[in-house]
Amino acid sequence: MKFREFTVNSHSTREFVDSGVDEREINEVKTYLDEVNSTVGKEKGFSLMLMENGDTVYQDLEGFGGDGGVMIKGPHYIGLRLDKADHEIEVFGAFYLQSVVKKLYDLGLGSCWISLNEIIPSQEEKLRAGKPGIIQYLLVFGKPSKKEGRTDKHKTIINCDTKYEQNPYGITMITTSDESRLSVVDTIFLQNWGNVAPYEEMEKRGVLDLLYYVRNSPSFQNIQPCRLILKDGYAELAVVNPDREENYTDAGIMLFTLEGLAKELSFPSNWHFIQDDSGNIEYRRVAHFDL
Known part of the structure; x- marks a missing residue:
């Protein structure tokens, strides 16, 4: 896949099928996240957290997550956890979460960034699963409910x-x-x-x-x-x-x-x-x- 095609054809997916992602694909995602976390994230102060229980995450954040509290429902989420609020950490974390978007795109999966500006502390603490730091963004991903031709987007x-x-x-x-x-x-x-x-x-x-x-x-x-x-x-x-x-x-x-x-x-x-x-x-x- 040429990167130029990705920049033109990649788009946010907001509707997903309920069945989730195949085991082979979810394992590829896990492997990629582990690689990023171990080779870059630990040094730069961030981690990418896979949340496979999409229904639970959605229920917890409905009315709070997303722009204006409009939460996007999906089978899986990835949280961008930062050690602290810091511009350098934010830049590196966003760089690598966007690299996940490219990885998912290459697998034929859809994704969308979700802002967590409006969530309350207890919700954020649950998302972090006992880890320190802050979570400002999630990436929802899965199989798009409607497939578009790449040339039509x-x-x-x-x-x-x-x-x-x-x-x-x-x-x-x-x-x-x-x-x-x-x-x-x-x-x-x-x-x-x-x-x-x-x-x-x-x-x-x-x-x-x-x-x-x-x-x-x-x-x-x-x-x-x-x-x-x-x-x-x-x-x-x-x-x-x-x-x-x-x-x-x-x-x-x-x-x-x-x-x-x-x-x-x-x-x-x-x-x-x-x-x-x-x-x-x-x-x-x-x-x-x-x-």
């Missing part, structure tokens, strides 16, 4: 623009629910914050394809809070509205998308977290990414 609208040849990224990707995304020029800066990166410069650097597809990275309520500042040989990922905690989770998801695309397009894909203590109220740098 998105459609491409090309702007009827005589400048199309000079501006190949005058293309707007929208989902079948007419959800528009910001253009490349709205999300990419050159050298300094706010300095719009010209198409010619992105093309000269050979990063147009990468930057076009990375716009498909999902975000909470599709607000797209992440920006990239192109430097010489690398880029810095930043978030707008740095006081909004969900944006650091979205940054982790964006980094997973960016790394996957970079590897597929033969770019360097090394990155590290940036502890930005500038106090800037407009944006905050989150990561350095080699390009």
Whole structure:
């Protein structure tokens, strides 16, 4: 599976069949979670917790979990447990939970992120099953109740623009629910914050394809809070509205998308977290990414 196909065709699944996931598939998920927890999670301060008893989780969180308390019912859940509220841990945890989304997608399974902002302490404690820390997100997964053809999930609208040849990224990707995304020029800066990166410069650097597809990275309520500042040989990922905690989770998801695309397009894909203590109220740098 090409990563570019995943970025375009992956979508949130909100309805699942009740039968759950086959034993072979659930074992693959368990093995993957164990690998992440042992090789990365322990060092970075997070763990991915498999909850196979979906009915119990749903009943406990109905009216509390999800956006506005709208909980999504599914046969299985994965909890993102953090040792503590910390931006670096949030970024790494989100990066690896999104990697689970890709793993499930490759298995032909559906999934959806669920926010737990409205749950009460006793519910969170039950989810953690005696482990310390906090849980801010779940990933529900299972067999989709309705299978969509991968080519039907998105459609491409090309702007009827005589400048199309000079501006190949005058293309707007929208989902079948007419959800528009910001253009490349709205999300990419050159050298300094706010300095719009010209198409010619992105093309000269050979990063147009990468930057076009990375716009498909999902975000909470599709607000797209992440920006990239192109430097010489690398880029810095930043978030707008740095006081909004969900944006650091979205940054982790964006980094997973960016790394996957970079590897597929033969770019360097090394990155590290940036502890930005500038106090800037407009944006905050989150990561350095080699390009």
